[in-house]
Amino acid sequence: MINKAKKVLDEAEVIIITSGAGMGVDSGLPDFRGNEGMWKEYPVLKDLKLDFASIANPKQFKINPKIAWGFYGHRYDLYKRIRPNAGFEFLRELIKNKKDYFIVTSNVDGHFQKAGFNRDKIYEVHGRINKLQCTKCDTEPWNIDDDKRFGVNPSTLELSTTLPYCKKCNAIARPNIMMFDDYSYDYSISEAQENRFNNFMNKYDKNGIKIAIIEIGAGTAIPTIRHIGEHIHNKIDTATLIRINPREAQVPKGAIGLATTGKVSLRELCKDYMESYPLHMIDQRELQKNKSYDKNSDAGIFADELSPENEKRVDDIMLALALNKAAKAELKRRENQEKLKKSLGAFMEAVLDDE
Numbered sequence: 449m450i451n452k453a454k455k456v457l458d459e460a461e462v463i464i465i466t467s468g469a470g471m472g473v474d475s476g477l478p479d480f481r482g483n484e485g486m487w488k489e490y491p492v493l494k495d496l497k498l499d500f501a502s503i504a505n506p507k508q509f510k511i512n513p514k515i516a517w518g519f520y521g522h523r524y525d526l527y528k529r530i531r532p533n534a535g536f537e538f539l540r541e542l543i544k545n546k547k548d549y550f551i552v553t554s555n556v557d558g559h560f561q562k563a564g565f566n567r568d569k570i571y572e573v574h575g576r577i578n579k580l581q582c583t584k585c586d587t588e589p590w591n592i593d594d595d596k597r598f599g600v601n602p603s604t605l606e607l608s609t610t611l612p613y614c615k616k617c618n619a620i621a622r623p624n625i626m627m628f629d630d631y632s633y634d635y636s637i638s639e640a641q642e643n644r645f646n647n648f649m650n651k652y653d654k655n656g657i658k659i660a661i662i663e664i665g666a667g668t669a670i671p672t673i674r675h676i677g678e679h680i681h682n683k684i685d686t687a688t689l690i691r692i693n694p695r696e697a698q699v700p701k702g703a704i705g706l707a708t709t710g711k712v713s714l715r716e717l718c719k720d721y722m723e724s725y726p727l728h729m730i731d732q733r734e735l736q737k738n739k740s741y742d743k744n745s746d747a748g749i750f751a752d753e754l755s756p757e758n759e760k761r762v763d764d765i766m767l768a769l770a771l772n773k774a775a776k777a778e779l780k781r782r783e784n785q786e787k788l789k790k791s792l793g794a795f796m797e798a799v800l801d802d803e
């Protein structure tokens with residue numbers, strides 16, 4: 449299967465990356481996968497009898513804004529603190545020599561932007577956590593200040609800092625995320641992103657252009673992302689879906705399912721380009737220096753924050769680099785030995801000839 453996927457990626461001129469919460473799992477972020485999963489992460493919500501559809505709901509910002517903001521504020525702080533895992537870098541490798549690419553994600557964490565992808569090539573179907581909108585007036589969504597941290601009381605899940613308010617009308621602000629029963633979600637940013645994605649599709653859905661869709665960690669509980677990939681796969685003869693998901697890898701006819709984590713499959717898929725990846729993965733600062741770094745992205749903003757998970761990642765990379773170096777030295781040694789044997793052979797032959 450992996451070889452089949454490699455071939456599809458090799459032959460593809462255009463790549464569509466689609467992803468769900470599973471993409472962040474390798475960075476140490478939780479996925480939810482329904483109420484049970486969400487309650488495991490936020491047990492207080494189970495005690496309060498708030499399921500996913502009730503807490504991720506605009507109503508909560510009216511009924512209990514401290515709890516609504518506790519849920520989103522905690523996630524905001526977490527997504528800010530954690531840096532994107534190596535899988536994002538592998539994806540950057542995979543798109544490097546392609547004609548074009550686009551990313552469609554249900555994640556609200558902004559990690560594709562943070563990992564250096566062009567923000568004009570990202571469609572966040574469920575919105576984004578780093579922008580706020582007003583619960584009352586129609587002022588445009590605005591950015592949360594970069595140094596803002598919400599802070600949450602872990603035993604009550606209540607926001608421990610002041611609630612965010614609209615600068616125009618002073619009503620409570622909420623994240624620009626599409627929630628359940630959400631009739632007040634401000635679509636403006638998503639709409640512009642969707643238009644860019646539609647233009648992209650109109651350009652490439654013809655003339656036999658080969659398209660690979662790589663889907664990572666998109667679940668069946670809220671299947672928006674899975675449907676988008678399957679739709680393109682079914683509609684366009686030259687498009688092939690590669691689904692990466694350790695638990696839900698079942699695929700429609702002609703598609704490829706890889707039942708491993710994102711990081712494992714993606715590493716395997718771009719193994720052939722390995723030589724070039726490790727150095728700029730060590731630190732986002734390296735990424736900024738790298739020529740392919742995209743100025744429109746948010747990469748490197750939190751360069752100084754190295755989480756324990758990422759500390760370990762750096763260790764892994766250093767180890768891989770060391771092993772790589774050792775392997776190269778060993779090859780060189782064998783090569784030299786071979787050369788020595790050959791010249792020794794020639795010398796012996798010459799000696800014997802002389803005799």
Ligand SMILES: NC(=O)c1ccc[n+]([C@@H]2O[C@H](COP(=O)([O-])OP(=O)(O)OC[C@H]3O[C@@H](n4cnc5c(N)ncnc54)[C@H](O)[C@@H]3O)[C@@H](O)[C@H]2O)c1
Binds near residue numbers: 477
């Ligand atoms: N980081 C985020 O922004 C974030 C986090 C949680 C949930 N959400 C959003 O909330 C909604 C529902 O969330 P959900 O948790 O049900 O998401 P989901 O439906 O996308 O489910 C997660 C999927 O990821 C798979 N997965 C788990 N570990 C993985 C790994 N290491 N590599 C690859 N795949 C892996 C799971 O098998 C599951 O199918 C979605 O819109 C989702 O995008 C966003």
Ligand SMILES: [Zn+2]
Binds near residue numbers: 586
């Ligand atoms: Zn307002």
